[in-house]
Amino acid sequence: MATVNQPTTPRFWRDPALPFVEARDVLDGRQLCYARHAHECFSIGAVTHGRSSYLNEKAHERIGAGSVVLMNPGDVHACNPLEDQLWSYRMFYVDAAWLTELQHQAGFSRNQPLRAFSAILSQDPTLYVGLNRLFDLLSDPQADGLHKHCALLEFFAELQRRLAPAPRSRREDNPRVHLAAEFIRAHCTEALKLEDICAAAGLSPSYLSRSFRRGYGMTPHAYLVNSRIQYAQARLRQGGEIAEVALAAGFADQAHLQRTFKQLLAATPGQYRRSA
Numbered sequence: 001m002a003t004v005n006q007p008t009t010p011r012f013w014r015d016p017a018l019p020f021v022e023a024r025d026v027l028d029g030r031q032l033c034y035a036r037h038a039h040e041c042f043s044i045g046a047v048t049h050g051r052s053s054y055l056n057e058k059a060h061e062r063i064g065a066g067s068v069v070l071m072n073p074g075d076v077h078a079c080n081p082l083e084d085q086l087w088s089y090r091m092f093y094v095d096a097a098w099l100t101e102l103q104h105q106a107g108f109s110r111n112q113p114l115r116a117f118s119a120i121l122s123q124d125p126t127l128y129v130g131l132n133r134l135f136d137l138l139s140d141p142q143a144d145g146l147h148k149h150c151a152l153l154e155f156f157a158e159l160q161r162r163l164a165p166a167p168r169s170r171r172e173d174n175p176r177v178h179l180a181a182e183f184i185r186a187h188c189t190e191a192l193k194l195e196d197i198c199a200a201a202g203l204s205p206s207y208l209s210r211s212f213r214r215g216y217g218m219t220p221h222a223y224l225v226n227s228r229i230q231y232a233q234a235r236l237r238q239g240g241e242i243a244e245v246a247l248a249a250g251f252a253d254q255a256h257l258q259r260t261f262k263q264l265l266a267a268t269p270g271q272y273r274r275s276a
Contacts, residue, residue, distance in 0.1 A: 010024055010025070010026050010032065010266065010267045010271060011024065011025045011026075011027075012024050012267075012271070012272055013025070013135075013138055013139050014237065015138070015145075015148070017145050017149075018138075018145070018148060018149060018152065019095075020094065020095035020097075020098035021092060021093065021094050021095070021098075021138075021152060022041075022092070022093040022237075023090065023091065023092050023093070023135055023138055023139070024090065024091045024092075024093075025089075025090050025135065025139070026088055026089055026090075026266075027088050028086060028087075028088060029050075029052065029081055029086075029087045029088060029089060029266075030081045030084055030085070030086055030087070031081075032081070032266035032267075033080050033081070033266060034078040034079060034080060034263075034264065034265070034266050035078065035263045035264050036055065036076050036077070036078050036217070036218065036222075037076065037077070037078065037226050037229070037264040037265070038071075038073075038074050038075060038076050038077065038216075038217070038218070038226055039071065039073060039074075039093060039230065040073050040074070040096065040230055041073060041093045041094055041095055041096055042070075042071070042072060042073055042093075042094045042095075042096055042099050042114070043069075043070070043071040043077075043091060043092065043093050043094070044068065044069065044070050044071070044091070044092050044094070044131065044159070045068070045069050045089055045090055045091035045092065045131070046066075046067070046068050046069075046089060046090050046128050046131040046132060047063055047064060047065050047066065047067045047069070047087065047088070047089045048065060048088045048089060048090060048132065049065050049086065049087060049088040050064065050065060050085050050086045050087030050088060051063065051064040051065075051082050051085055051087055052064075052079050052080060052081055052082055052085075052087045052089070053078075053079065053080050053081075053082055054067075054069055054077075054078075054079050054121070055076075055077055055078045055079070056069070056071060056075055056076075056077045056120040056121075057075055057076060057077070057120075057217055059120055059121075061121060062082065063121065066123060066125070066128055067121060067122075067123060067128075068121070068122040068123070068124065068127045068128050068131060069120065069121055070117050070119060070120050070121070070122070070163070071120070072114075072116040072117060073096045073114065073116075074216065075120075075217070076216070076217030076218055090131065090132065090135045092131070092134075092135075094156070096114050099114060099156065100113060100114040102153070102156055102157065102160070103115055103160065103165065106157065106160050108165075115165030116165060117163055117165050118163075118164075118165070119163045122162075122163060124162055124163075126158070126162065127158075127159065127162060127163075130155050130158065131155070133151075134151055134152065134155050137151050138151075138152075174211055174215065176201045176202055176203050177201065177203070177208070177211045177212055177215045177216075178215075179200060179201045179202075180197050180198075180200065180201035180203065180208055180212060180220065181212070181215075181216060181223065183196075183197055183200040183201065184197060184220060184223055184224050184227055185227050188224055188227035188228050188231055188249075188250060189228065189231060189248060189249055189250040190250065191250070192224060194208070194209075194220065197220055208220065225260060225264075226264065228249045228250050228251065228260075229249075229260060229261060229264050229265065231248075231249045231250075232245050232246070232249040232251075232257060232261065232269065233265075233272065235248060235249065236269055236272055236273040237273075239273070240273075242254055242257070242258075242269045242270060242273065245257065245269070246258075246269075257269060
């Protein structure tokens with residue numbers, strides 16, 4: 001766990017022995033603002049103090065301490081401070097494949113992908129307390145690795161029981177729009193043109209632009225930038241040098257990565273990398 005001198009500095013936790021989960025702790029989020037973004041992983045967090053705004057897809061809520069927020073993979077979301085009010089929170093980012101396997105072990109069909117959660121917000125005190133206890137355990141350098149692993153399994157099994165996943169995906173994707181998204185993710189480090197994406201999906205520019213926003217909550221360009229940031233995160237977790245990662249991810253230079261990374265994740269690449 002990274003040591004922290006400034007209360008506004010986000011803290012990231014990760015452990016090579018538990019590569020399917022990453023956590024983040026923010027003690028004072030008044031200066032941390034997020035643009036709309038999405039993750040390939042499943043995200044869940046707890047507001048531990050104060051109040052904030054919470055956007056998830058088309059829902060827009062004001063939430064306070066005790067709230068648990070959930071973001072399915074691909075859900076466009078953002079949480080931001082309210083009028084300079086102090087707020088703090090903890091977030092967990094969980095590998096979708098790991099969570100899918102947990103669902104299969106719980107009895108969901110192995111022919112099904114990850115079952116998204118219908119709930120995007122919960123006031124369940126058991127989940128709230130459980131998330132905080134889990135973070136404290138994971139960030140304890142003296143805690144045994146087996147203890148941490150078992151605690152992760154126990155909490156996310158309890159999550160399945162308390163907030164049963166939806167019977168089907170909440171997002172109804174046009175298969176060709178889905179192809180466009182896959183193409184963008186696969187080629188996100190390249191200088192893509194709209195014509196390239198349209199050709200890969202077999203769609204006209206106007207139809208793609210309209211349908212992509214409806215299906216994914218952002219434009220193809222915003223999705224491309226978001227994918228580049230996720231690519232950069234993976235390289236930074238591996239210890240990559242920031243300047244090299246910036247160019248590899250398709251950004252013009254380190255400064256461009258810095259601005260975009262902070263805009264979407266409310267942290268600098270350096271802050272994120274130092275916790276690796």
